[in-house]
Amino acid sequence: MRRLVDLVRHEGNECLFKAIEMSIASTLHGFPLHVHVEGLRGTGKTTILRSARAVFPTIRRVRGCLYNCDPERPHCPEHSRLDPGDLAALGTEEIPVPFLEISHSAKVGTVVGSIDLKRITDRSSPEAAILPGTIPQAHRGFIFVDEINRLAETSPELADTLLSVMGTKPGRVQIEETGLPIVELPVRVSVWAASNPDEDPGPLEDIRRQLADRFDFVANVSRPTNPQVVKAIFAGISSKDGPLKGPDYLSRVSRLVEEVTVPAWLQEIIAGLYVDFALESLRSVEALQHGSRVAAALDMRREAGLNDLIGVVPLALHHRVSVSTMAQILKYLTERSSAREPSRLRQSPPPSGESGGRAGQGDQVAPGGSPQDAQGAVDRLFSRLRETLMRHHAPDDASGATGFPHHGRPGGAGSRTQGAAGAGSGGGDSGGGGRPWANPLDVEIAAPRARAVPIIRLSPRELIKTGEDLQ
Ligand SMILES: [Zn+2]
Incomplete structure (x- = not known):
């Protein structure tokens, strides 16, 4: 396996590296961030996604828990009802952040889990006899689905499962067994998927629009166009921004996400985009807002700004607006950004030597403005x-x-x-x-x-x- 740090960032895949970093930080923070990567064959999208494991930090779980119970907040049927003393007696262990793949031939039972009928003692509470499937075992980590457009077409029931995992944050899976009550498990996983929209059966939006919308970000990956970049790839030298940030950095970022605020004026701009550009899905608002927070955290800042939003728009809206609407939105935001620029840059008192006129220090705010x-x-x-x-x-x-x-x-x-x-x-x-x-x-x-x-x-x-x- 090639390590991600060995992979070269270039203008064609920069958005994917950024989306991965943001998704890892957000997932560690406890908030799943689903990423769909679209691109032609040979753009390295699946290699990059699979290689990301190399920069995953570790997580602490209740020792031996197949559901990766957080010792602070156990959620699985085995541990959620234990009293603190019994839980502590089990001990904890560090494991790599889970990264599991769902293949197209997988059965729903192996993906969500099944009930071991031999172990069942009380038919009214089958939870105790669950054999957790791929998704519950990826709790606090990632699920990867390659060629998700094909999966959506050939396995509609797996697509339904993904819909309920990605429908809410945290999501949920349902385990059903004939004659037994349905068991529902909470899961916090980020779904990463890849597809080539130019190959059969076409873009995911056309096959399962609802599923396409559940992805917070879509990263559109293309081949490098600069010969120097191609040369660097073969030489194994990173050409831009250096390698992907390492596990320690991403852990720090994930802790910082908690503290990042999205100021009211930025929230207003985001709400304005939803109304003025007729964005179809409220999920786009969530993706823009949360994405801006994570982008600020990646930059080690505690407040999200307009440039964070501008950086997130292409990822959060790629699958939600037309190319021309995207261009209009970016133009609108960039104009607002340049109007703000002088105030961002000036940290010293105004040139007249007066200091009484400094706004932003008290309540002297222009009407209706920040x-x-x-x-x-x-x-x-x-x-x-x-x-x-x-x-x-x-x-x-x-x-x-x-x-x-x-x-x-x-x-x-x-x-x-x-x-x-x-x-x-x-x-x-x-x-x-x-x-x-x-x-x-x-x-x-x-x-x-x-x-x-x-x-x-x-x-x-x-x-x-x-x-x-x-x-
Ligand atoms: Zn557990």
Whole structure:
């Protein structure tokens, strides 16, 4: 088996590596994240998925429990009813995160489990005699289904089983035996699947739309198009971003997912996408929201942001919207992102030296906006203020002044207007020459006569006082 760390990330499979990392972190966190990988034959999708086991961390379970009971929260028929003392006496053990495959020829009984009629003592509670199938044994881990489109067509009953495993989080399996009550088991597994939509019987959406929608993410894998990447693959050298993150890192990420918040403004954007772009499934909202959290955690942050959402959209909506709608959504989000960018970048006080105008520190938030919106508004105001000042001030540069006539600072405003040299003459008469503005550095500041108002409520006109105004 090739280790995942030996596999090369390139632009064609980057989305799959990202989806795998997010799914592993989320699954360890206790929240399944189902991934369907689509791609042509030879794109390495099944190799990558199977190889992911190499970076799986370990989990602790009740010793010998076939259902992988978490010692803190035992769920299986054998251990869920034990009192803490008896449970502790059983001890615990570390096992690799389970990764089990379901083949197309599998029978439902072997996949969900069956009841051992020889072991049954009380026919009203057959739980005690369950032989757990593949899915209950993959609890807290992964189930892999290759060529899921073919499975959906040839084994509708296995597809039904997957539907109930993936329908809720945690999911469930039902074990039925004629003449006995149905036993239902909770399972927390992430389903990974692969398919080639160009081969018979076609895309999963066309065969079992409901099943296709149960996947949180669809990663569309393609062959590398860059010859350098192909060369690197043969040389065994990773070309981009280095190898997949290791088990320790993914464990850390999974613990961080718990703490990541999705701020209200981002939730509003996601809800807006659902309404404005007529997304069909509420699952898409969950995938976008939870995906953004995990993406932030992968980046070791405690708050999800717009760029996390933008990164998740292609995975969460690939199977839910048309190509053109996807493009519109990404364009819309990218525009919002660039509108926010100045406020993200500025961590220092605004250039005027004023600090009272900083929004986001208290409750001075623009109407209907987030602190980021308010900060963005302040940034826009200051940049307009600077522009206005520069425009008025340009003629003074002929005197060699670096900015304001008496208090120019090297590298200050003046350095950006050197192109204006030669125009005008004789700086130094602040407020004079008929110019309608005053150099703030030359003006004595008196306490304002009115109550102070947040700077973000002022128009740029109100921010600029003329000499007359101040006298
Ligand atoms: Zn157990």
